Amino acid sequence: MSDPSDIILYTTPSGAVRVEVFVRDETVWLTQKALAELFGVKVPAISKHLKNIFATGELAEQAVVSILEITAADGKSYQTSVYNLDAIIAVGYRVNSFQATQFRIWATRTLREFITKGFVLDDERLKQGKTLFGQDYFDELLERIREIRASERRFYQKITDLYALAADYAPDAPQTREFFATVQNKLHWAITGKTAAELIHASADATKPAMGLSTWKQAPHGKVLKSDVTVAKNYLNQAQVQELNRIVSAYLDLAENRAQRGIVTTMADWAVFLNRFLELADYPILSDKGKVSALEAKLKAEAQLAVFRQRQDQDYISDFDREIKRLEGQLQGKKPDEPA
Known part of the structure; x- marks a missing residue:
């Protein structure tokens, strides 16, 4: 502005x-x-x-x-x-x-x-001094943007954190609630053509290794838990995750550039910039809420987990089991007259 x-x-x-x-x-x-x-x-x-x-x-x-x-x-x-x-x-x-x-x-x-x-x-x-949006304001803004970039927050959380730096930010504003409710779906749609709920619903499959997950909390050898199967990001492959990270990085570059140039950015600006950035990069723009609700996705994923868990429990090898197998292998490899 x-x-x-x-x-x-x-x-x-x-x-x-x-x-x-x-x-x-x-x-x-x-x-x-x-x-x-x-x-x-x-x-x-x-x-x-x-x-x-x-x-x-x-x-x-x-x-x-x-x-x-x-x-x-x-x-x-x-x-x-x-x-x-x-x-x-x-x-x-x-x-x-x-x-x-x-x-x-x-x-x-x-x-x-x-x-x-x-x-x-x-x-x-x-x-x-003369204006509230003076050099001190932009210096602090720049510092906070760089802190967001360095954080371990999820990709869509970094964008909502950036939105919260808007000059007119109000957490209870209708446009804030709308932005927070749609940002994750917009990013997933851009990369996969599916909302977060649609991605979970389509990917959760008890017949697949790790139930179709690419990552989970205890990966790669630990068990898949209920909290893992309802997170859309866990179903993305490595290339898709890297693509999302590039989008977020470019969005943060925009924020940093505006702060360095002393340009005040509002909530409406950030909402518009996200759509414009995706359009400029030739990504599809989500125009509705999708065909699958969050509840439908949750119920489907948890139902698949109930089936998958039976096979997981049968096939699961804990760290203790692996250590026992390793020791047994060492013992089997020794000659009969060698002390155990």
């Missing part, structure tokens, strides 16, 4: 809601489209609220609206209406969305402090 007239809503680690405002010419100017993105609604909803604000006399249209020439994606310039901070605040108190609620929490707290004290101090900005 390089445009200096952007507003970012985000929640601090302590749970406090903050609003970061980038001011130009002593105010902020946003188009209706930008307002819709800010508050997480469609443009017609913003247009309706603005009309009501002007119709009721809450704000004078000529005082809060300006016409600017804006270059669109097609390269052409268009005369576009933009709305200042007064209009943004008025809309924020009317919109019904998670982002608007976060905005109102911040605005109410700020107004209360101003009424009771007569002034408002932004402690974080005083520590950082």
Whole structure:
């Protein structure tokens, strides 16, 4: 988000809601489209609220609206209406969305402090300087990204960890829940053409060695457990795992590059970037929830394990069994007159 007239809503680690405002010419100017993105609604909803604000006399249209020439994606310039901070605040108190609620929490707290004290101090900005997203912010962000890269977390967990570094990250936001619920399936679909549940359902087979698993907790000689058969990653072959690791590594490269360049990244940015990255690499994009539910996959895998376990128990050779066989082999290899 390089445009200096952007507003970012985000929640601090302590749970406090903050609003970061980038001011130009002593105010902020946003188009209706930008307002819709800010508050997480469609443009017609913003247009309706603005009309009501002007119709009721809450704000004078000529005082809060300006016409600017804006270059669109097609390269052409268009005369576009933009709305200042007064209009943004008025809309924020009317919109019904998670982002608007976060905005109102911040605005109410700020107004209360101003009424009771007569002034408002932004402690974080005083520590950082002119903007909260200063060099200290990006230095810390870079350090945390590199920590995620070095961690032993699963591939999809690294991507969700990265998402949690978004400037406006809110763990209870609907878009956060959606991202966390779909990221694993998107990655599995890109590599295998199956969701995690579909992969488990199709691969769990009691007639195959290790029940079709490529890896499990006690691999290669230990028993397959119930906790192993319901993890989709365990059914991927080595080439598929390496491919997933490359995807995650490239995604982390993108994050590191943006942090080094001082670009603020939001939750919406990370969600869009994942799809764009997969599209750019010619991977298929998951468009639905798949044909197999997580419960169906779990029941199928556990049923196959119940069958497989009988053969596993019969064929299983423990470390103790292997040691006994080794000692027996040594004894059998000795000459009759040699001491045991």
